[in-house]
Amino acid sequence: DTAVSQTPKYLVTQMGNDKSIKCEQNLGHDTMYWYKQDSKKFLKIMFSYNNKELIINETVPNRFSPKSPDKAHLNLHINSLELGDSAVYFCASSQNTGGDYEQYFGPGTRLTVT
């Protein structure tokens, strides 16, 4: 069974479109994250939710809106896509927000904006 799953795995779209990426974890974790990994492999946190509550909101354009319908799901909606949004987006989860909890990452969604 996949611990953290994301759909779709690949997403190719044009500038100006709106798209969503879905994430689900079956580990029973309380905390979920969205990360962006750019072409230089820099992995940067975007958002974090704990028990459906937003706890980390980095300096991300407000075109990006996360939504957590329940503890097991964290979706990412992106409006008015731009070329610079092209990257790999990773969802992750951890048991809780404590600093000593490891993170489990999904397989990533490669977003290409043309």
Added chain:
Amino acid sequence: SQKIEQNSEALNIQEGKTATLTCNYTNYSPAYLQWYRQDPGRGPVFLLLIRENEKEKRKERLKVTFDTTLKQSLFHITASQPADSATYLCAPGGTSGTYKYIFGTGTRLKVLA
């Protein structure tokens, strides 16, 4: 601002040798430091966590050190194997509050048979 530095160049070593990867951080006082492995086209996989009051942590062929004075962590893989070839990311974090982890850009390790 907080900065995490790892060897940006790839590290090539011969099978059986010990690989040592370096992680330096500045403007930061993390309470924890994690190491992850990332294979091409895959998400990072957790390897080890070390706390600020621990000098060294071991797991099988892996060893991590954490020097809060030098602001540095070293990651060692002993008796390296070609299967250890991957990118290794360090992530200091957990100062307070939100326990956010900041990832380095990783070091690409290649173990030659």
